[in-house]
Amino acid sequence: EVQLVDSGGGVVRPGGSLRLSCAASGFGLDDYAMSWVRQVPGKGLEWVSGINWNGGSTSYADSVKGRFTTSRDNAKNSLYLQMNSLRAEDTALYHCARVVGDLRVNYGMDVWGQGTTVTVSS
């Protein structure tokens, strides 16, 4: 079964760091670009970051640029999101998602993880 499982969420103080993980199964991660998408409670979906198939190219939303870093380990079939200098407005449910096509020009995200919750609070 094709599946993504997100993990690593938790409660962290403002200014703190957290590393999210996404484990892929049922398909080869190195065949796909990947993205992170978040949903703030009570609000809509926000694309956060993306990474191409081999990690050679990444892209970030302005709201997280310079603070978040996306990486991948294809040998481990895993995707990561390192989040530094966290702010209250980063509180959200974070999903990893498989991209159909290239990092920047593609046909959407067809497989999603169930999400992992990040809460930034003092």
Place this chain on the structure above:
Amino acid sequence: DIQMTQSPSSLSASVGDRVTITCRASQSIGTYLNWYQHKPGKAPKLLVWAASSLQRGVPLRFTGSGSGTDFTLTISSLQPEDFASYYCQQSYTSPGTFGQGTRLEIK
């Protein structure tokens, strides 16, 4: 960044109704437009890609259309399981911005 504007933001309808959600891009995106369904506590689900291509397994009552800057998602006959939030997303360039969403509620 490309801005995506959806309307309406919420919609009340009954089972069997035909509903249409619109999405407008701030610049031309060709047909790089996708639609997702999202239910509380679940992962979003890709319904339509490339403006009008139905994702495998999605019922035929869902139809996407449009190109350039204006797009629509139509549900021809609402079923109980269709009550959810719907989002458009452009994938013409990064960041792949989403519309603000349309919450479809039972009347």
